Amino acid sequence: MAFVHNTEVILFLQDGCNYVSTTVNDWSDPLPSVIYFQRAGTHVLHVTQAATAKDDALKRFLQLYIKGECSDKSSGANEKQKILKDIIRPVYNSCRRLERFISEQKTSPSKLQKLIKRQMTIEEYQKEFDIDTNLIYSGLNQLFQLTPIAEMSQRPSLKSFEPDFSKEASGFWQRTIGSDIIGTWDKFSQSYTQLYNSVEPIVLEFLRMRLCAPDGRSINIYGFLEVTRKYGFPVEHLPTHLSTTGQSSTEEARAEITKMVIPLVTEFSSQEIQQHLLVLYGWYKGIDRKNEDAYQQRANEWATLVKESRTVTTKSEEHIQAEKVDNARRALSFFYQRFMVIWRIGSVARETFAGVSFPGKPRIRDFIRLVRPLDFANYSIVIGADRQWNPPEVYHFLSELV
Numbered sequence: 001m002a003f004v005h006n007t008e009v010i011l012f013l014q015d016g017c018n019y020v021s022t023t024v025n026d027w028s029d030p031l032p033s034v035i036y037f038q039r040a041g042t043h044v045l046h047v048t049q050a051a052t053a054k055d056d057a058l059k060r061f062l063q064l065y066i067k068g069e070c071s072d073k074s075s076g077a078n079e080k081q082k083i084l085k086d087i088i089r090p091v092y093n094s095c096r097r098l099e100r101f102i103s104e105q106k107t108s109p110s111k112l113q114k115l116i117k118r119q120m121t122i123e124e125y126q127k128e129f130d131i132d133t134n135l136i137y138s139g140l141n142q143l144f145q146l147t148p149i150a151e152m153s154q155r156p157s158l159k160s161f162e163p164d165f166s167k168e169a170s171g172f173w174q175r176t177i178g179s180d181i182i183g184t185w186d187k188f189s190q191s192y193t194q195l196y197n198s199v200e201p202i203v204l205e206f207l208r209m210r211l212c213a214p215d216g217r218s219i220n221i222y223g224f225l226e227v228t229r230k231y232g233f234p235v236e237h238l239p240t241h242l243s244t245t246g247q248s249s250t251e252e253a254r255a256e257i258t259k260m261v262i263p264l265v266t267e268f269s270s271q272e273i274q275q276h277l278l279v280l281y282g283w284y285k286g287i288d289r290k291n292e293d294a295y296q297q298r299a300n301e302w303a304t305l306v307k308e309s310r311t312v313t314t315k316s317e318e319h320i321q322a323e324k325v326d327n328a329r330r331a332l333s334f335f336y337q338r339f340m341v342i343w344r345i346g347s348v349a350r351e352t353f354a355g356v357s358f359p360g361k362p363r364i365r366d367f368i369r370l371v372r373p374l375d376f377a378n379y380s381i382v383i384g385a386d387r388q389w390n391p392p393e394v395y396h397f398l399s400e401l402v
Helices: 009-025 034-050 056-067 079-107 111-144 156-165 167-176 185-196 202-213 221-231 251-268 271-283 291-307 316-343 345-354 360-382 393-402
Strands: 182-184 217-222
Touching: 009 034, 009 056, 009 079, 009 316, 034 056, 034 079, 034 111, 034 156, 056 079, 079 271, 111 221, 156 167, 156 221, 167 185, 167 221, 167 345, 167 393, 182 185, 182 316, 185 202, 185 217, 185 360, 185 393, 202 221, 217 221, 251 316, 251 345, 271 316, 271 360, 291 360, 316 360, 360 393
Parallel strands: none
Antiparallel strands: 182 217
């Protein structure tokens, strides 16, 4: 099947997307890299439509470029022309390469030779398609950093990118940036550091260089997609010349982490933890869960009782109940601190937790709502500290996680 295309830029991109889509659908065992390239093509089409809208001169320029089989290596008259050429070229090259791949499969004279030929070339083709896909996302990242493009009235929706990301990367973007496809580096880096803790300065600098627009402040979904495709998420494997540590996700490592995760899950469902939760729910009974001030006031009452119980000869029922609340506070805090430590070990741990849907956002929100006011009251009333309270790291971590 030959790649026949129009020279008008939008029609050319539509032809390219249709060609790849038709070809992949005809295969019982398609190349994964071709499917990723197909996804990239749909993003290119959407952004290019916005970039060339009401710009007939740019359309004519690109039409001549496509007509010349994308062989002109000159930069173009302006930055937008240069970037669009850099995006269109890998689209053209990949479609031609796919055409050649199909042709080579048909010309092999026997099934055995066809199989050998396929095995000899498939790895090479996979790499080439991956390279072109990364070039496309790099170009889209640069193109979207141009103000007129970033401010276009109909940006792609975040939902349209869900198939391109892992659950962890997609979830992080949604929690940190929200539903927009443009965000700020400050917010991204702060959330990234709080969530993944011991982030080396070199990793943050590497991400800043790859994600940030020239203004040094804004980032967009295409740059994030390019980085996660190349290095995964969170970025744990930098290019060799930048990496200072090495990690491997072997089956042995997975088994060891599972040994840590399963007891934690089992513990949370135990009678002891359930009893601790019931004590805390009971302490705040009748208070509107959205009224943070009322929760803090009730926590302050608890702290006063705890402080009194250390000096009275005979403890009242309220003192005894306050001690149960204190035991519950300590047990749940310790539990979530252990969860944080294991979660931060690496991607294997996070995948294992995700696989059992543990501990779940509602449970995490309950912990923050119930225990955080108690920790503050303990610091300010029981301990009597007069310095500003710095919440334990676990609260920053869990807030970013939900």
